[in-house]
Amino acid sequence: xxxMTLSAPEPRKxxxxxxxxxxxxxxxxxxxxxxxxxxxxxxxxVLPLPDPDITDQPNRLLPPLADGHLLGTDHLGRDILSRLxxxxxxSLIVGISxxxxxxxxxxxxxxxxxxxxxxxxxxxxxxxxxLMAFPYILLAIAIVAAxxxxxxxxxxxxxxxxIPFFARNIRGVTVSIRNxxxxxxxxxxxxxxxxxxxxxxxxxxxxxxxxxxxxxxxxMILETxxxxxxxxxxxxPTSDLGSMLGQARAQLFTAPHASIIPGIMIFxxxxxxxxxxxxxxxxxxxxxxSGALDRPMPxxxxxxxxxxxxxxxxxxxxxxxxxxxxxxxxxxxxPAVRNISFRLGKGECLGLIGESGSGKSVTALSLMGLxxxxxxxxxxxxxxxxxREVLSLREQELIGLRxxxxxxxxxxxxxxLHPLFRVGEQIAEAILVHESVGxxxxxxxxxxxxxxxxxxxxxxxxxxxxxxxxxxxxxxxGIAMALANDPDIIIADEPTTALDVTVQARILELLQNLRKExxxxxxxxxxxxxxVAQVCDRVAVMKDGEIVEQGETTAVLRDPQHDYTKxxxxxxxxxxxxxxxxxxxxxxxxxxxx
Ligand SMILES: Nc1ncnc2c1ncn2[C@@H]1O[C@H](COP(=O)(O)OP(=O)(O)OP(=O)(O)O)[C@@H](O)[C@H]1O
Numbered sequence: 001x002x003x004m005t006l007s008a009p010e011p012r013k014x015x016x017x018x019x020x021x022x023x024x025x026x027x028x029x030x031x032x033x034x035x036x037x038x039x040x041x042x043x044x045x046v047l048p049l050p051d052p053d054i055t056d057q058p059n060r061l062l063p064p065l066a067d068g069h070l071l072g073t074d075h076l077g078r079d080i081l082s083r084l085x086x087x088x089x090x091s092l093i094v095g096i097s098x099x100x101x102x103x104x105x106x107x108x109x110x111x112x113x114x115x116x117x118x119x120x121x122x123x124x125x126x127x128x129x130x131l132m133a134f135p136y137i138l139l140a141i142a143i144v145a146a147x148x149x150x151x152x153x154x155x156x157x158x159x160x161x162x163i164p165f166f167a168r169n170i171r172g173v174t175v176s177i178r179n180x181x182x183x184x185x186x187x188x189x190x191x192x193x194x195x196x197x198x199x200x201x202x203x204x205x206x207x208x209x210x211x212x213x214x215x216x217x218x219x220m221i222l223e224t225x226x227x228x229x230x231x232x233x234x235x236x237p238t239s240d241l242g243s244m245l246g247q248a249r250a251q252l253f254t255a256p257h258a259s260i261i262p263g264i265m266i267f268x269x270x271x272x273x274x275x276x277x278x279x280x281x282x283x284x285x286x287x288x289x290s291g292a293l294d295r296p297m298p299x300x301x302x303x304x305x306x307x308x309x310x311x312x313x314x315x316x317x318x319x320x321x322x323x324x325x326x327x328x329x330x331x332x333x334x335p336a337v338r339n340i341s342f343r344l345g346k347g348e349c350l351g352l353i354g355e356s357g358s359g360k361s362v363t364a365l366s367l368m369g370l371x372x373x374x375x376x377x378x379x380x381x382x383x384x385x386x387x388r389e390v391l392s393l394r395e396q397e398l399i400g401l402r403x404x405x406x407x408x409x410x411x412x413x414x415x416x417l418h419p420l421f422r423v424g425e426q427i428a429e430a431i432l433v434h435e436s437v438g439x440x441x442x443x444x445x446x447x448x449x450x451x452x453x454x455x456x457x458x459x460x461x462x463x464x465x466x467x468x469x470x471x472x473x474x475x476x477x478g479i480a481m482a483l484a485n486d487p488d489i490i491i492a493d494e495p496t497t498a499l500d501v502t503v504q505a506r507i508l509e510l511l512q513n514l515r516k517e518x519x520x521x522x523x524x525x526x527x528x529x530x531x532v533a534q535v536c537d538r539v540a541v542m543k544d545g546e547i548v549e550q551g552e553t554t555a556v557l558r559d560p561q562h563d564y565t566k567x568x569x570x571x572x573x574x575x576x577x578x579x580x581x582x583x584x585x586x587x588x589x590x591x592x593x594x
Contacts (some may be wrong), residue, residue, distance in 0.1 A: 020283045020330065027279020033272035037265075041089035049082040053237040061255040074244075074258050075251055083244060084265055090240040091269070094155045094233075095221030101159035102220070103213050106166025111205065113167070114174025115197050125171065128164040136161040137226060144232040151240070154233035158223045166212055173208050177201050207284045214277035218270040225266055241266050299369035299395050300325070301377045308382030308389055315387035316345035317521035318367075318406075318489050323381035325366045333377055336362045337545040340381065344489070349515060349522040351532035351553065353568065354542030360525045363542070364491050368402050385489065404434050407482035409492040413474040417466040423477045424450070424462025430484040449480040454510060472503035479510065489521045490514075496531065508535050529568050533557060541565045 022028050040047075050068075056077030064072045064080075071080040113124040131139065143157035144150075177183060178201065186200045225242030227233040234243040241262045248258035312319055324338040337359035344350045352360050365371045367383050369391060382389045385405060390398055402408075410416045418426060427446035431437065437445075443462070450458035453476040466474055475495060482490050492511065496504035512535055515522050524536055532539050532553060540550040541562065549562040560566045 017283045021279050024279045024282060026275045027282070030272040030275025030277075030279065033268060034276055037088060037269055037272065038092065040085050041092055044085045044089050047085065049085060050079045052078060052082040052086045052239070054078065061251060061258065063255075064257050064261075071261055072255075072257050074248060075255070080244075080258065080261055083239060084241075084261060087239050087241045087244050087262065088265055088269065090151070090234060090238060091221050091224060091242070091266075094151060094158075094224045094240065095217055098155045098158040098162070098220045098224065099213050099217040101155070102162035102216070103166055103209055105159070106163040107170045107205070107209050109163065109167040110170025110172075111174050111197055111201060114171040115178050115193070115201060117175075117178075121171075124167070128167045131161065132164045132168075137223070140223065140227060141230070141232060144227060149232045149235060151228075151234045151238060154224055154227040157227065158220050161223070162216060162220060165216065166209070169208060169212050170205055173205050174201055177204050211277075211281045211284055214280045215274070216277075218273035218277065221273070222266065222270050241269075297373045299398055300366065300371040300373040301328075302369070302391055303377050304380050304391075306380075307392065310389050310392060312384045312387045312389075315384050316343050316348075317386065318344040318523070319382075319384040319387075320363075320367065321382045321384070323363065323366055323383065324379045325362050325371055326377055326379050327375040328377050329375060333379060335379070335545060337366070337542075338380070339546055340366075342540050342547065342550060344521045344523055346488070346521055347515060347519040348538070349512075349524055349536045351536030351539040352523060352525045352542060353527060353529060353532055353539060355527060355568075358542040359545040360527075360542055361493055362545075364408070364493050364523065364525055367491065368406055368408075369398055370402070370408075400434070403430060403482075403487075404485045405487055406489045406491065407485070407487040409475075409478050409482045409490060409495045411494040411497050413478040414466060414471075416478065417474065419466055422463050422465060423469065423474075427462075427477065427481050427484055430481045434485045446480070446484075449483055450477070452483065452514075453477075453480045454506075455480075470503075471499050472507065475499060475503075475507055476510070479507070479514070483514065483518075486518070487520070489523065491523045491525070493525045494527070495524075497526075504531075511535065529557075529571065541568065 021031070056073065058077065059066075059069070059073055060075055060077040062069050062073040062077075064070065066072055069079050069081070071084065074080055074083065109124050109128065113121040134142075140154075140157040140161050143160055144153050147153040147156065183196060183200050186196045191199070221241075224233055225240065225245065228240050228242030229246040229249075231243075231246060234240040236243075239247070244262040245259055245266070248255070248262070251258055308321060320340055320342050323340040324335060326333040326335040328334075340359075340363050342350060342352075352363065354360050362371060362376075366376075366378055367390075369378070371378070378391060383391050385401060390401060393401075417423065421429075424443060424446045427449055428439065428442035431442045431445055432439070435442075447458045447462050450462060455461050455473060455476050461469070461473070466477070469477065478495070482492075490511075495511070496507050499507060508531065511522060511524070514520055522535075524531070526532060536553050538551065539553045539556050540547045541556070541564065542548070543562075543564045549556065549560065549565045556565060557569060560569055
């Protein structure tokens with residue numbers, strides 16, 4: 001585990017996109033190389049270069065460093081350096097123009113198809129599929145053959161064969177955006193379809209277009225060079241890098257420099273653009289920037305400025321001390337929860353309550369280093385299980401505690417249970433991860449656990465797949481898995497939110513009974529004070545990432561100190577209250593606003 005206690009950093013300063021790009025060494029190298037090549041190409045008219053088209057037969061195929069010809073001459077005695085710089089200019093103009101054309105038409109097709117769906121989508125996409133069904137270089141050759149050889153026609157051909165790439169990408173993004181609430185809201189406000197497409201959808205799709213362009217322009221330069229190499233692109237006297245290569249291939253063995261030099265330039269140009277393109281994509285894509293698409297670390301990254309004491313004397317089952325967790329978006333660590341402290345004894349239930357986004361789940365996941373990292377970072381505090389600070393443990397030790405001494409029950413078991421394995425197998429696997437028992441013993445213990453959590457006919461239900469069970473049964477399976485290794489602490493994150501009230505009552509009762517029978521310490525996360533009142537001995541109220549009030553449930557219910565706690569309590573209706581409940585909530589919220 002990476003506890004960087006000693007070198008714990010100051011919160012990082014926000015870095016601009018430019019600084020992020022420069023921090024990526026490969027992208028920076030790509031940018032400098034590409035910039036250098038572009039400057040050379042742009043300055044071609046003012047550089048002291050000989051005319052690239054003037055032939056000089058007596059001086060043909062001079063090697064590099066020959067007098068007056070730094071890179072030598074070609075088979076017609078033309079200066080290679082001059083032709084290289086002018087040729088690079090042509091290749092860049094054609095490659096970038098083809099990219100722009102493909103991006104404009106491909107994105108337009110993608111936007112219209114993704115937004116309109118139905119017949120328009122089918123027709124446009126089948127046309128795109130047809131283009132994609134041909135090997136692209138053959139298609140490009142066929143298009144140039146039909147239009148006639150020439151640089152402009154090569155440009156059109158390359159643009160056309162790349163249209164499907166943009167169209168498919170942009171259609172996919174548009175489909176995912178077209179049903180979002182802000183688009184619905186624009187529709188309801190009476191905006192026309194073109195207006196929605198260009199003012200609501202396009203701005204959200206634009207970063208994808210830019211990213212796709214930056215990653216494809218290198219390919220297009222290469223493809224243009226390919227057509228020119230075959231004699232279908234640039235026609236004499238104009239030449240681009242591909243045609244220089246094509247003309248020099250006859251002297252590949254007698255004068256290799258004539259082909260190697262344009263070859264190196266094509267390589268440098270395409271590599272620099274690809275490196276830069278990858279860097280731009282990383283900077284623009286928020287998920288890549290925060291590292292969310294990286295392989296997650298097995299334990300949340302820990303960067304605490306001070307290391308807490310390794311042990312606590314006479315500690316209850318769970319002690320959380322001044323815990324703080326944030327999210328690193330690649331620019332800075334944004335705190336999500338801070339100063340979180342509570343204690344939880346054996347057989348006790350602590351309710352962690354707060355509105356959505358107040359930091360309940362982040363707190364719960366931080367306890368066992370389960371916040372996905374990147375981007376999660378634990379920046380301060382300690383977590384003591386049985387008096388031992390667990391965030392300082394070695395990675396394998398902490399992983400061993402998960403599901404062993406500390407178990408989790410999550411909100412929606414359908415997302416946490418594996419859809420392709422039978423539930424009995426999944427409970428047995430939870431046992432086998434921590435104990436070396438035989439498979440049949442694990443299976444019979446799994447069935448016992450299913451009986452413990454009140455699943456009728458456990459023997460046959462063990463062979464069911466998760467989708468064959470009801471929501472309540474699935475949650476019982478989740479609880480059975482949590483109990484598999486006889487834990488000391490169960491952290492239940494909104495275990496009944498996805499269930500109807502009757503099933504919710506039964507699951508809460510089950511948790512209560514298990515707690516009493518097994519002496520479990522239960523941390524129950526919820527946003528419902530009714531649940532807290534029913535189940536918890538003590539309650540901690542969270543707001544904006546901090547615990548604002550904590551105490552015995554009855555005392556907090558009787559005399560809430562914090563306004564926010566009062567509002568939470570007021571939101572619990574009592575049977576028969578009717579209009580009085582609504583009036584009470586309204587008054588409290590008006591008070592809060594003033
Ligand atoms: N991957 C993430 N990247 C950045 N911020 C995050 C991430 N996950 C959570 N957060 C932020 O952390 C804060 C706390 O979120 P958390 O999920 O703990 O809330 P919660 O109280 O459990 O809400 P809910 O009841 O809706 O589950 C929120 O502001 C959320 O935006």
